Amino acid sequence: MLTTVDILGIRKETVPHMSERKEDKVIVKYEGFHDGGSKSIVDTGTFLIYAPKKTMDGYLNDLVLTSCEDKNKLPYIIFQLKGKKIKTLHSFTVIEIVLSPNDYVIEYIDQVKLTRECILGIQADEKNEEDYINGWTLGQTFLKAYYTIFDKDNLQVGFVRSRKATHNRNNNHERETYMNIQEITERNNNRGKSGKGSNSYNGPLGQTGNEK
Numbered sequence: 781m782l783t784t785v786d787i788l789g790i791r792k793e794t795v796p797h798m799s800e801r802k803e804d805k806v807i808v809k810y811e812g813f814h815d816g817g818s819k820s821i822v823d824t825g826t827f828l829i830y831a832p833k834k835t836m837d838g839y840l841n842d843l844v845l846t847s848c849e850d851k852n853k854l855p856y857i858i859f860q861l862k863g864k865k866i867k868t869l870h871s872f873t874v875i876e877i878v879l880s881p882n883d884y885v886i887e888y889i890d891q892v893k894l895t896r897e898c899i900l901g902i903q904a905d906e907k908n909e910e911d912y913i914n915g916w917t918l919g920q921t922f923l924k925a926y927y928t929i930f931d932k933d934n935l936q937v938g939f940v941r942s943r944k945a946t947h948n949r950n951n952n953h954e955r956e957t958y959m960n961i962q963e964i965t966e967r968n969n970n971r972g973k974s975g976k977g978s979n980s981y982n983g984p985l986g987q988t989g990n991e992k
Contacts, residue, residue: 786862787916788874792855818915826919827908828854829884836904845885848898854881857902859916883925935945 818832831840843854859877884901901921 783822785820785822786860787818788860788862790839790860791858792840793858794855800921820916820918822918824920824922824923826917827921828919828973829921830905830907830917832914832916833904833906836902840902843900843902845898847899848885848887848896851881851898853886856880857884877926879922879925884921886921909976 791964836843840857845854857879859879861875861877862872885898886901887896887898889895890897905917
C-alpha cells in the first residue's frame with residue numbers, strides 16, 4: 781500500500797540524560813521546524829525510513845549510532861503533517877507524529893557474530909535522480925510505531941499510536957520482529973545497505989527478498 785502525505789516540517793527534541801536532570805524536572809530542548817513543505821510517501825512495501833539526502837546530511841547529520849548504547853543519546857523526531865481542511869476557517873489541521881529512538885533504531889542479532897547490534901532506521905535517500913521524490917519515504921520502521929488507516933474512499937490516511945510502541949519491548953519481541961523479515965524487496969535491500977556502518981552489517985536487511 782502506498783499513499784502520499786504532506787510533511788510541513790520536522791524537528792528534534794532531546795531529553796537530557798538522567799544525571800543532567802534537576803529536582804525531578806525534565807527540561808526538553810525545543811527546536812523550530814525544518815525541512816518543510818515536502819510531498820512524501822507512506823509505503824508499506826518499504827522497510828526503512830528514507831529522508832531527503834539534504835536533510836540527512838544537514839539537519840539530521842547528528843543521528844550517529846556506533847553501538848546500541850548510543851540510542852539513549854538520540855533525539856525524538858517530530859513530524860508535522862498537514863491534516864484535514866477546515867472549510868469554515870479556510871485552513872487545515874496540523875498533526876504531529878512523534879518517533880522516539882526506540883521507534884527508529886532497529887535492534888537485531890548479528891547472524892555471524894551472534895551479538896546484539898543496532899542500526900538507524902532512518903537513512904538518506906540515495907535513489908537515482910529520475911526516481912527521486914525530494915521528500916520522505918515512511919516505511920515499515922515508521923509504521924510499526926503507529927496503526928495506519930488507509931481511507932481510499934476519502935483519499936486520506938490516519939495514524940494512531942501503536943500499543944506495542946508504548947511499552948518496552950523484550951528480546952523475544954525484537955528477535956521475532958527483525959529476524960523474520962521475508963518480504964524485503966531487492967530495491968529496499970540495496971538501499972538499506974548504503975547506510976552508515978553498513979560494511980559489517982549481518983542483520984535482517986542482508987536477506988534477499990522477493991521483488992513485488
